[in-house]
Amino acid sequence: MDKGKNIMATEKKIDCVILGLLSHEDLTGYEIKKRMDTALKYFWGASYGSIYPALGDLVERGLATKRDGAENGRSKLIYSITGEGRAYLKAWLALPVEKDELRYETLLKLFFGKDGGEGQAIDHINAFQEKIEKELPYLLGAEKTLKNVFDMDETHKYYLLTVEFGIKTYEAYLAWCKEAKEMLGLTE
Amino acid sequence: MDKGKNIMATEKKIDCVILGLLSHEDLTGYEIKKRMDTALKYFWGASYGSIYPALGDLVERGLATKRDGAENGRSKLIYSITGEGRAYLKAWLALPVEKDELRYETLLKLFFGKDGGEGQAIDHINAFQEKIEKELPYLLGAEKTLKNVFDMDETHKYYLLTVEFGIKTYEAYLAWCKEAKEMLGLTE
DNA sequence: CTTACCATGTAAGGCGTTACATGATTCA
DNA sequence: TGAATCATGTAACGCCTTACATGGTAAG
Numbered sequence: 001m002d003k004g005k006n007i008m009a010t011e012k013k014i015d016c017v018i019l020g021l022l023s024h025e026d027l028t029g030y031e032i033k034k035r036m037d038t039a040l041k042y043f044w045g046a047s048y049g050s051i052y053p054a055l056g057d058l059v060e061r062g063l064a065t066k067r068d069g070a071e072n073g074r075s076k077l078i079y080s081i082t083g084e085g086r087a088y089l090k091a092w093l094a095l096p097v098e099k100d101e102l103r104y105e106t107l108l109k110l111f112f113g114k115d116g117g118e119g120q121a122i123d124h125i126n127a128f129q130e131k132i133e134k135e136l137p138y139l140l141g142a143e144k145t146l147k148n149v150f151d152m153d154e155t156h157k158y159y160l161l162t163v164e165f166g167i168k169t170y171e172a173y174l175a176w177c178k179e180a181k182e183m184l185g186l187t188e
Numbered sequence: 189m190d191k192g193k194n195i196m197a198t199e200k201k202i203d204c205v206i207l208g209l210l211s212h213e214d215l216t217g218y219e220i221k222k223r224m225d226t227a228l229k230y231f232w233g234a235s236y237g238s239i240y241p242a243l244g245d246l247v248e249r250g251l252a253t254k255r256d257g258a259e260n261g262r263s264k265l266i267y268s269i270t271g272e273g274r275a276y277l278k279a280w281l282a283l284p285v286e287k288d289e290l291r292y293e294t295l296l297k298l299f300f301g302k303d304g305g306e307g308q309a310i311d312h313i314n315a316f317q318e319k320i321e322k323e324l325p326y327l328l329g330a331e332k333t334l335k336n337v338f339d340m341d342e343t344h345k346y347y348l349l350t351v352e353f354g355i356k357t358y359e360a361y362l363a364w365c366k367e368a369k370e371m372l373g374l375t376e
Numbered sequence: 377c378t379t380a381c382c383a384t385g386t387a388a389g390g391c392g393t394t395a396c397a398t399g400a401t402t403c404a
Numbered sequence: 405t406g407a408a409t410c411a412t413g414t415a416a417c418g419c420c421t422t423a424c425a426t427g428g429t430a431a432g
Contacts, residue, residue, distance in 0.1 A: 012391080013293070020300035030411050043295040050392055052413055074400060075411065086303070093304035097293045097312060100319075104288040105201070107231040107353060109281055112208035113346035115274070116281035121346065124285060131288075158301035158309065161371065165295060165364050172360035176353050183349065200419080218383050238420055240385055262428060263383065 011092050014046055014054045015063070019089040022064060022081035024155060029055055029077065039159065042139070042166040055079055063088050110180075118184050125184075129177040132170050139166045199280050202234055202242045203251070207277040210252060210269040212343060217243055217265065227347065230327070230354040243267055251276050298368075306372050313372075317365040320358050327354045 021027060021035055029052050036046050058064040063085035069078035081089070106128045113121040146160040209215055209223050217240050224234050246252040251273035257266035269277070294316045301309035334348040 013296070014391085017296060020296070020303070023300065023303055028411075029413090030409095040296075040299065043290055043292045043299075045289070045291075047393055048413075049394075049415095056413095072401085077412075089300065089303055093297055093300060093308060096315060097297060100292040100294050100316070101233070102231055102290050102292075103233075104231045104290075105285045106288050107350045108201070108205060108208070108228075109285060110346055111228065111231075111350050112211065112277070112281060113349070114343045115208070115211055115277055120281060121349075127284060128288070155302045157371070158298055161301070161309075161368050162295045162299050164367065164371075165361075168360045168364045168367075169357055172356045173353075176356045179352065179356075180349050183345070183352075198418090202419085216383075217385085235421055236383095236385075237387095237422075244385095260429085265384075 011095070012054070013044075014050050015058060016089065016092045017044060017046065018051065018054055018058060018079075019063060019081055019085050019092075022079055023086060023089055026078050026080045028069070028079070032079075039142075042135075043162065058085070122181055122184055125177050125180050129174065132173050132177075136167070136170045136174075139163055139170065143167060199283070200242070201232075202238050203246060204277065204280045205232060205234065206239065206242055206246060206267075207251060207269055207273050207280075210267055211274060211277055214266050214268045216257070216267065220267075227330075230323075231350065246273070310369055310372055313365050313368050317362065320361050320365075324355070324358045324362075327351055327358065331355060 017036070017040070018032060021032055027035070029048070032051055032055075033046070033048060036044065036051075055064065055066070059066050059079070062082060064079050064081055067078050067080070069076040106124055109116070109124050110121055113124075142163045143160065146156050146163060149156050205224070205228070206220060209220055215223070217236070220239055220243075221234070221236055224232065224239075243252065243254070247254050247267070250270060252267050252269055255266050255268070257264040294312055297304070297312050298309055301312075330351045331348065334344050334351060337344050
């Protein structure tokens with residue numbers, strides 16, 4: 001229940017992500033979801049079903065505040081981080097990382113690939129490759145954009161770091177796809 | 189509820205992993221867990237709390253059978269895959285991959301790294317790097333072993349494929365760690 | 377003799393997704 | 405006028421981990 005130096009109750013990751021986003025700018029739940037689907041998508045995801053309840057919690061616990069930001073009849077709730085929220089975020093950032101987790105169904109299917117046959121294994125690799133090839137350009141685009149604002153905003157340097165991670169791993173994935181198909185092709 | 193060409197009720201991944209392992213050899217629940225903690229650990233994990241109940245289900249559904257394999261007083265339940273189990277596994281392998289998912293808390297903390305400061309960001313990167321450096325030798329060892337049995341057993345070719353994936357990505361991770369620290373060091 | 381490993385399981389609870397429900401506005 | 409996007413939320417359910425509970429054996 002208590003992990004030693006950890007003073008924080010139970011840092012739910014969703015809370016931390018939201019607070020992190022709010023620490024940069026005020027946002028609506030909808031906008032938070034959009035950030036998750038773009039900037040964070042390569043290493044973290046969340047659905048409305050977890051975002052909205054979390055926002056309610058955050059406000060209740062005094063880590064964020066909610067205000068009405070309706071514009072010409074379109075209802076909108078804008079959230080801001082509080083001082084306590086910033087303190088909470090800072091405390092979480094100081095804690096060591098608990099878990100980095102990768103769950104690739106593609107690798108699972110490949111591991112048992114013998115039972116499905118070579119052609120099927122290659123199909124799975126191709127599907128994987130296409131997905132990566134489709135996403136890589138977005139990362140490359142983000143890299144270019146971010147490098148231009150490099151010394152305009154410190155925040156972007158950290159963002160760039162995660163983009164570089166995505167690019168490097170995606171490129172490694174593509175190299176693997178090529179090799180893997182060759183390996184399978186050799187013995188057919 | 190129904191994903192088109194998918195005849196299978198709801199292919200729970202845990203069932204598929206277990207069937208996959210059982211398709212290679214008969215195993216106890218304990219041994220299945222060990223496989224997950226070694227060979228599969230780089231891309232899939234599971235706890236006893238999910239393995240044992242799943243094994244029970246599999247037997248109930250006729251996809252596996254259970255037999256007593258007690259040895260000198262040590263109780264042991266050995267599971268085997270059935271013909272239906274093999275058919276189920278084959279059907280699952282033929283379906284397209286639904287989701288490959290990566291959740292790296294390290295990247296999350298880095299994304300919001302500005303709020304924690306440069307030193308902290310570097311600490312997180314170093315911790316990540318150490319973890320990778322500790323695990324890479326196991327993958328390299330597995331690679332060597334597998335390459336020796338390459339044409340002895342077709343099954344091992346597929347296993348090798350996943351090991352190569354691990355090696356390639358881990359090497360990319362290490363390259364990124366180096367670059368990331370340089371990037372942070374530059375502007376201090 | 378005690379630590380590590382072998383071995384099986386359950387119960388509670390956490391965390392999150394999917395699907396549902398609703399409704400306004402903007403753009404083509 | 406219809407589709408896409410903006411916008412907020414709930415309910416059901418699924419899936420899994422953690423912690424608990426138990427007990428035998430092998431090795432040092």
